[in-house]
Amino acid sequence: MLKIYRPIGVLWDMDGVLTDSGEAHYISWKKSLDHHGIRFSREFFHKTFGMNNNGILSLLFERDATEQEVGDIGGLKEELFRKDIQGTLELLPGVGQWLQRFHQAGVPQAVASSAPQENIDAIVAELGIGDLFQTLVSGSKLSGKPDPATFFLAAERLGFAPIDCLVIEDATVGVEAARRGGMKCVAVCTTHPKDDLQDADIVVDRLADLNPNDIELLFKN
Incomplete structure:
Protein backbone atom coordinates (compact mmCIF):
# COMPACT_ATOMS: atom_id res chain seq x y z
CA MET A 1 0.00 0.00 0.00
CA LEU A 2 1.14 3.54 -0.77
CA LYS A 3 2.67 5.28 2.27
CA ILE A 4 2.25 9.05 2.32
CA TYR A 5 4.13 10.72 5.17
CA ARG A 6 2.02 13.88 5.27
CA PRO A 7 -1.40 14.89 3.92
CA ILE A 8 -1.32 15.73 0.20
CA GLY A 9 -3.71 16.32 -2.67
CA VAL A 10 -3.29 15.01 -6.21
CA LEU A 11 -4.18 17.20 -9.19
CA TRP A 12 -4.70 15.29 -12.43
CA ASP A 13 -4.55 16.90 -15.81
CA MET A 14 -7.04 15.17 -18.09
CA ASP A 15 -6.28 15.04 -21.82
CA GLY A 16 -3.10 13.04 -22.35
CA VAL A 17 -2.96 11.94 -18.69
CA LEU A 18 -6.21 10.17 -17.84
CA THR A 19 -6.94 9.27 -21.46
CA ASP A 20 -5.42 9.78 -24.89
CA SER A 21 -7.87 12.18 -26.50
CA ILE A 85 -15.40 10.84 -28.17
CA GLN A 86 -18.58 8.97 -27.30
CA GLY A 87 -17.76 5.30 -26.85
CA THR A 88 -14.10 5.73 -27.87
CA LEU A 89 -12.16 6.54 -24.68
CA GLU A 90 -10.28 4.33 -22.25
CA LEU A 91 -7.90 4.95 -19.36
CA LEU A 92 -4.22 5.09 -20.23
CA PRO A 93 -1.97 2.33 -18.81
CA GLY A 94 -1.52 2.61 -15.06
CA VAL A 95 -4.10 5.36 -14.55
CA GLY A 96 -6.75 3.14 -12.99
CA GLN A 97 -4.18 1.56 -10.70
CA TRP A 98 -2.92 4.93 -9.49
CA LEU A 99 -6.39 6.39 -9.05
CA GLN A 100 -7.25 3.44 -6.81
CA ARG A 101 -3.89 3.56 -5.02
CA PHE A 102 -4.37 7.20 -4.02
CA HIS A 103 -8.02 6.57 -3.15
CA GLN A 104 -7.18 3.63 -0.89
CA ALA A 105 -4.48 5.71 0.83
CA GLY A 106 -7.07 8.39 1.61
CA VAL A 107 -5.48 10.97 -0.70
CA PRO A 108 -7.99 13.53 -2.09
CA GLN A 109 -7.90 13.87 -5.88
CA ALA A 110 -9.01 16.51 -8.37
CA VAL A 111 -9.11 16.93 -12.11
CA ALA A 112 -7.39 20.22 -12.99
CA SER A 113 -7.73 20.73 -16.73
CA SER A 114 -7.72 23.58 -19.22
CA ALA A 115 -10.76 22.00 -20.87
CA PRO A 116 -14.29 23.43 -20.57
CA GLN A 117 -16.31 22.03 -17.68
CA GLU A 118 -18.64 20.25 -20.12
CA ASN A 119 -15.69 18.31 -21.57
CA ILE A 120 -14.39 17.35 -18.13
CA ASP A 121 -17.81 16.13 -17.04
CA ALA A 122 -18.26 14.17 -20.28
CA ILE A 123 -14.84 12.49 -20.20
CA VAL A 124 -14.97 11.60 -16.50
CA ALA A 125 -18.43 10.11 -17.03
CA GLU A 126 -17.31 8.26 -20.17
CA LEU A 127 -14.39 6.74 -18.24
CA GLY A 128 -16.54 5.89 -15.20
CA ILE A 129 -14.16 7.42 -12.64
CA GLY A 130 -16.21 10.26 -11.16
CA ASP A 131 -16.45 8.71 -7.69
CA LEU A 132 -12.65 8.87 -7.30
CA PHE A 133 -12.46 12.67 -7.44
CA GLN A 134 -13.43 15.23 -4.83
CA THR A 135 -13.66 18.05 -7.39
CA LEU A 136 -13.46 18.64 -11.15
CA VAL A 137 -11.82 21.97 -12.00
CA SER A 138 -11.91 23.71 -15.38
CA GLY A 139 -9.39 26.39 -16.24
CA SER A 140 -11.15 27.40 -19.45
CA LYS A 141 -12.10 30.81 -18.03
CA LEU A 142 -8.93 31.35 -15.98
CA SER A 143 -5.47 32.47 -17.03
CA GLY A 144 -4.31 29.47 -19.02
CA LYS A 145 -1.36 27.19 -18.36
CA PRO A 146 1.57 27.82 -17.91
CA ASP A 147 -0.12 30.16 -15.41
CA PRO A 148 -0.81 27.96 -12.34
CA ALA A 149 -4.29 29.44 -11.73
CA THR A 150 -6.08 26.16 -12.53
CA PHE A 151 -3.87 24.22 -10.13
CA PHE A 152 -4.24 26.86 -7.42
CA LEU A 153 -8.04 26.64 -7.66
CA ALA A 154 -7.97 22.83 -7.51
CA ALA A 155 -5.62 22.90 -4.50
CA GLU A 156 -7.89 25.40 -2.75
CA ARG A 157 -10.96 23.24 -3.35
CA LEU A 158 -9.15 20.22 -1.90
CA GLY A 159 -7.97 22.30 1.07
CA PHE A 160 -4.22 22.03 0.45
CA ALA A 161 -1.37 24.50 0.09
CA PRO A 162 0.44 24.24 -3.26
CA ILE A 163 3.54 22.76 -1.59
CA ASP A 164 1.40 19.81 -0.47
CA CYS A 165 0.09 18.98 -3.95
CA LEU A 166 1.23 16.56 -6.63
CA VAL A 167 0.43 17.45 -10.24
CA ILE A 168 0.26 14.74 -12.91
CA GLU A 169 0.77 16.25 -16.37
CA ASP A 170 1.76 15.45 -19.93
CA ALA A 171 2.16 18.91 -21.48
CA THR A 172 5.12 21.26 -21.23
CA VAL A 173 2.83 24.16 -20.29
CA GLY A 174 1.33 22.03 -17.52
CA VAL A 175 4.72 21.06 -16.11
CA GLU A 176 5.73 24.72 -16.16
CA ALA A 177 2.49 25.67 -14.40
CA ALA A 178 3.19 23.14 -11.64
CA ARG A 179 6.74 24.45 -11.25
CA ARG A 180 5.56 28.08 -11.12
CA GLY A 181 2.98 27.08 -8.53
CA GLY A 182 5.54 25.41 -6.25
CA MET A 183 4.01 21.95 -6.68
CA LYS A 184 5.61 18.56 -7.18
CA CYS A 185 5.05 17.13 -10.65
CA VAL A 186 5.00 13.77 -12.39
CA ALA A 187 5.13 14.05 -16.19
CA VAL A 188 3.92 11.34 -18.55
CA CYS A 189 5.29 11.13 -22.10
CA THR A 190 1.93 10.76 -23.84
CA THR A 191 2.16 13.87 -26.01
CA HIS A 192 5.72 15.14 -25.50
CA PRO A 193 9.17 13.49 -25.42
CA LYS A 194 11.11 13.17 -22.17
CA ASP A 195 13.54 15.91 -23.13
CA ASP A 196 10.68 18.44 -23.18
CA LEU A 197 9.46 17.47 -19.69
CA GLN A 198 12.67 17.62 -17.67
CA ASP A 199 11.36 20.36 -15.35
CA ALA A 200 9.11 17.74 -13.73
CA ASP A 201 10.29 15.95 -10.58
CA ILE A 202 9.63 12.55 -12.17
CA VAL A 203 9.23 11.69 -15.87
CA VAL A 204 7.81 8.33 -16.98
CA ASP A 205 6.76 6.88 -20.32
CA ARG A 206 3.44 5.84 -18.80
CA LEU A 207 1.94 5.79 -15.32
CA ALA A 208 2.21 2.00 -15.23
CA ASP A 209 5.98 2.60 -14.93
CA LEU A 210 5.68 4.94 -11.91
CA ASN A 211 7.24 3.51 -8.74
CA PRO A 212 5.26 4.13 -5.52
CA ASN A 213 8.54 4.59 -3.64
CA ASP A 214 9.33 7.62 -5.79
CA ILE A 215 6.04 9.28 -4.83
CA GLU A 216 6.60 8.48 -1.16
CA LEU A 217 10.07 10.08 -1.28
CA LEU A 218 8.73 13.29 -2.87
CA PHE A 219 6.68 13.99 0.25
CA LYS A 220 8.79 12.36 2.94
CA ASN A 221 10.29 15.58 4.28
Whole structure:
Protein backbone atom coordinates (compact mmCIF):
# COMPACT_ATOMS: atom_id res chain seq x y z
CA MET A 1 0.00 0.00 0.00
CA LEU A 2 1.14 3.54 -0.77
CA LYS A 3 2.67 5.28 2.27
CA ILE A 4 2.25 9.05 2.32
CA TYR A 5 4.13 10.72 5.17
CA ARG A 6 2.02 13.88 5.27
CA PRO A 7 -1.40 14.89 3.92
CA ILE A 8 -1.32 15.73 0.20
CA GLY A 9 -3.71 16.32 -2.67
CA VAL A 10 -3.29 15.01 -6.21
CA LEU A 11 -4.18 17.20 -9.19
CA TRP A 12 -4.70 15.29 -12.43
CA ASP A 13 -4.55 16.90 -15.81
CA MET A 14 -7.04 15.17 -18.09
CA ASP A 15 -6.28 15.04 -21.82
CA GLY A 16 -3.10 13.04 -22.35
CA VAL A 17 -2.96 11.94 -18.69
CA LEU A 18 -6.21 10.17 -17.84
CA THR A 19 -6.94 9.27 -21.46
CA ASP A 20 -5.42 9.78 -24.89
CA SER A 21 -7.87 12.18 -26.50
CA GLY A 22 -5.30 14.11 -28.52
CA GLU A 23 -6.35 12.95 -31.98
CA ALA A 24 -10.00 13.74 -31.25
CA HIS A 25 -8.96 17.25 -30.19
CA TYR A 26 -6.93 17.76 -33.35
CA ILE A 27 -9.73 16.57 -35.64
CA SER A 28 -12.34 18.75 -33.93
CA TRP A 29 -10.06 21.82 -34.05
CA LYS A 30 -9.38 21.16 -37.74
CA LYS A 31 -13.09 20.82 -38.55
CA SER A 32 -14.04 23.97 -36.64
CA LEU A 33 -11.27 26.10 -38.11
CA ASP A 34 -11.88 24.77 -41.64
CA HIS A 35 -15.52 25.77 -41.19
CA HIS A 36 -14.37 29.29 -40.35
CA GLY A 37 -11.83 29.38 -43.22
CA ILE A 38 -8.75 29.32 -40.97
CA ARG A 39 -5.68 27.15 -41.59
CA PHE A 40 -4.56 24.86 -38.76
CA SER A 41 -1.53 22.57 -38.74
CA ARG A 42 -0.74 19.50 -36.69
CA GLU A 43 2.56 21.14 -35.70
CA PHE A 44 0.70 24.12 -34.21
CA PHE A 45 -1.68 21.74 -32.45
CA HIS A 46 1.17 19.90 -30.72
CA LYS A 47 2.79 23.20 -29.76
CA THR A 48 -0.35 24.43 -28.00
CA PHE A 49 -1.70 21.16 -26.56
CA GLY A 50 -2.64 21.69 -22.92
CA MET A 51 -3.59 25.36 -23.31
CA ASN A 52 -7.15 26.64 -23.04
CA ASN A 53 -9.08 27.79 -26.11
CA ASN A 54 -8.44 31.47 -25.53
CA GLY A 55 -4.70 30.86 -25.37
CA ILE A 56 -4.69 28.64 -28.46
CA LEU A 57 -6.70 31.06 -30.60
CA SER A 58 -4.69 34.07 -29.40
CA LEU A 59 -1.47 32.37 -30.49
CA LEU A 60 -3.05 31.30 -33.77
CA PHE A 61 -4.24 34.84 -34.55
CA GLU A 62 -1.07 36.45 -33.10
CA ARG A 63 -3.33 38.77 -31.08
CA ASP A 64 -5.83 38.48 -28.26
CA ALA A 65 -8.79 36.41 -29.41
CA THR A 66 -12.14 38.10 -28.90
CA GLU A 67 -14.81 36.64 -26.66
CA GLN A 68 -16.98 36.01 -29.72
CA GLU A 69 -14.17 34.18 -31.54
CA VAL A 70 -13.54 31.95 -28.54
CA GLY A 71 -17.28 31.31 -28.23
CA ASP A 72 -17.91 30.65 -31.93
CA ILE A 73 -14.76 28.78 -32.97
CA GLY A 74 -13.97 27.16 -29.64
CA GLY A 75 -17.62 26.39 -28.98
CA LEU A 76 -18.03 24.52 -32.27
CA LYS A 77 -14.77 22.68 -31.67
CA GLU A 78 -15.95 21.47 -28.25
CA GLU A 79 -19.35 20.38 -29.57
CA LEU A 80 -17.62 18.31 -32.25
CA PHE A 81 -15.16 16.91 -29.72
CA ARG A 82 -17.81 15.75 -27.25
CA LYS A 83 -19.73 14.06 -30.06
CA ASP A 84 -16.63 12.33 -31.47
CA ILE A 85 -15.40 10.84 -28.17
CA GLN A 86 -18.58 8.97 -27.30
CA GLY A 87 -17.76 5.30 -26.85
CA THR A 88 -14.10 5.73 -27.87
CA LEU A 89 -12.16 6.54 -24.68
CA GLU A 90 -10.28 4.33 -22.25
CA LEU A 91 -7.90 4.95 -19.36
CA LEU A 92 -4.22 5.09 -20.23
CA PRO A 93 -1.97 2.33 -18.81
CA GLY A 94 -1.52 2.61 -15.06
CA VAL A 95 -4.10 5.36 -14.55
CA GLY A 96 -6.75 3.14 -12.99
CA GLN A 97 -4.18 1.56 -10.70
CA TRP A 98 -2.92 4.93 -9.49
CA LEU A 99 -6.39 6.39 -9.05
CA GLN A 100 -7.25 3.44 -6.81
CA ARG A 101 -3.89 3.56 -5.02
CA PHE A 102 -4.37 7.20 -4.02
CA HIS A 103 -8.02 6.57 -3.15
CA GLN A 104 -7.18 3.63 -0.89
CA ALA A 105 -4.48 5.71 0.83
CA GLY A 106 -7.07 8.39 1.61
CA VAL A 107 -5.48 10.97 -0.70
CA PRO A 108 -7.99 13.53 -2.09
CA GLN A 109 -7.90 13.87 -5.88
CA ALA A 110 -9.01 16.51 -8.37
CA VAL A 111 -9.11 16.93 -12.11
CA ALA A 112 -7.39 20.22 -12.99
CA SER A 113 -7.73 20.73 -16.73
CA SER A 114 -7.72 23.58 -19.22
CA ALA A 115 -10.76 22.00 -20.87
CA PRO A 116 -14.29 23.43 -20.57
CA GLN A 117 -16.31 22.03 -17.68
CA GLU A 118 -18.64 20.25 -20.12
CA ASN A 119 -15.69 18.31 -21.57
CA ILE A 120 -14.39 17.35 -18.13
CA ASP A 121 -17.81 16.13 -17.04
CA ALA A 122 -18.26 14.17 -20.28
CA ILE A 123 -14.84 12.49 -20.20
CA VAL A 124 -14.97 11.60 -16.50
CA ALA A 125 -18.43 10.11 -17.03
CA GLU A 126 -17.31 8.26 -20.17
CA LEU A 127 -14.39 6.74 -18.24
CA GLY A 128 -16.54 5.89 -15.20
CA ILE A 129 -14.16 7.42 -12.64
CA GLY A 130 -16.21 10.26 -11.16
CA ASP A 131 -16.45 8.71 -7.69
CA LEU A 132 -12.65 8.87 -7.30
CA PHE A 133 -12.46 12.67 -7.44
CA GLN A 134 -13.43 15.23 -4.83
CA THR A 135 -13.66 18.05 -7.39
CA LEU A 136 -13.46 18.64 -11.15
CA VAL A 137 -11.82 21.97 -12.00
CA SER A 138 -11.91 23.71 -15.38
CA GLY A 139 -9.39 26.39 -16.24
CA SER A 140 -11.15 27.40 -19.45
CA LYS A 141 -12.10 30.81 -18.03
CA LEU A 142 -8.93 31.35 -15.98
CA SER A 143 -5.47 32.47 -17.03
CA GLY A 144 -4.31 29.47 -19.02
CA LYS A 145 -1.36 27.19 -18.36
CA PRO A 146 1.57 27.82 -17.91
CA ASP A 147 -0.12 30.16 -15.41
CA PRO A 148 -0.81 27.96 -12.34
CA ALA A 149 -4.29 29.44 -11.73
CA THR A 150 -6.08 26.16 -12.53
CA PHE A 151 -3.87 24.22 -10.13
CA PHE A 152 -4.24 26.86 -7.42
CA LEU A 153 -8.04 26.64 -7.66
CA ALA A 154 -7.97 22.83 -7.51
CA ALA A 155 -5.62 22.90 -4.50
CA GLU A 156 -7.89 25.40 -2.75
CA ARG A 157 -10.96 23.24 -3.35
CA LEU A 158 -9.15 20.22 -1.90
CA GLY A 159 -7.97 22.30 1.07
CA PHE A 160 -4.22 22.03 0.45
CA ALA A 161 -1.37 24.50 0.09
CA PRO A 162 0.44 24.24 -3.26
CA ILE A 163 3.54 22.76 -1.59
CA ASP A 164 1.40 19.81 -0.47
CA CYS A 165 0.09 18.98 -3.95
CA LEU A 166 1.23 16.56 -6.63
CA VAL A 167 0.43 17.45 -10.24
CA ILE A 168 0.26 14.74 -12.91
CA GLU A 169 0.77 16.25 -16.37
CA ASP A 170 1.76 15.45 -19.93
CA ALA A 171 2.16 18.91 -21.48
CA THR A 172 5.12 21.26 -21.23
CA VAL A 173 2.83 24.16 -20.29
CA GLY A 174 1.33 22.03 -17.52
CA VAL A 175 4.72 21.06 -16.11
CA GLU A 176 5.73 24.72 -16.16
CA ALA A 177 2.49 25.67 -14.40
CA ALA A 178 3.19 23.14 -11.64
CA ARG A 179 6.74 24.45 -11.25
CA ARG A 180 5.56 28.08 -11.12
CA GLY A 181 2.98 27.08 -8.53
CA GLY A 182 5.54 25.41 -6.25
CA MET A 183 4.01 21.95 -6.68
CA LYS A 184 5.61 18.56 -7.18
CA CYS A 185 5.05 17.13 -10.65
CA VAL A 186 5.00 13.77 -12.39
CA ALA A 187 5.13 14.05 -16.19
CA VAL A 188 3.92 11.34 -18.55
CA CYS A 189 5.29 11.13 -22.10
CA THR A 190 1.93 10.76 -23.84
CA THR A 191 2.16 13.87 -26.01
CA HIS A 192 5.72 15.14 -25.50
CA PRO A 193 9.17 13.49 -25.42
CA LYS A 194 11.11 13.17 -22.17
CA ASP A 195 13.54 15.91 -23.13
CA ASP A 196 10.68 18.44 -23.18
CA LEU A 197 9.46 17.47 -19.69
CA GLN A 198 12.67 17.62 -17.67
CA ASP A 199 11.36 20.36 -15.35
CA ALA A 200 9.11 17.74 -13.73
CA ASP A 201 10.29 15.95 -10.58
CA ILE A 202 9.63 12.55 -12.17
CA VAL A 203 9.23 11.69 -15.87
CA VAL A 204 7.81 8.33 -16.98
CA ASP A 205 6.76 6.88 -20.32
CA ARG A 206 3.44 5.84 -18.80
CA LEU A 207 1.94 5.79 -15.32
CA ALA A 208 2.21 2.00 -15.23
CA ASP A 209 5.98 2.60 -14.93
CA LEU A 210 5.68 4.94 -11.91
CA ASN A 211 7.24 3.51 -8.74
CA PRO A 212 5.26 4.13 -5.52
CA ASN A 213 8.54 4.59 -3.64
CA ASP A 214 9.33 7.62 -5.79
CA ILE A 215 6.04 9.28 -4.83
CA GLU A 216 6.60 8.48 -1.16
CA LEU A 217 10.07 10.08 -1.28
CA LEU A 218 8.73 13.29 -2.87
CA PHE A 219 6.68 13.99 0.25
CA LYS A 220 8.79 12.36 2.94
CA ASN A 221 10.29 15.58 4.28
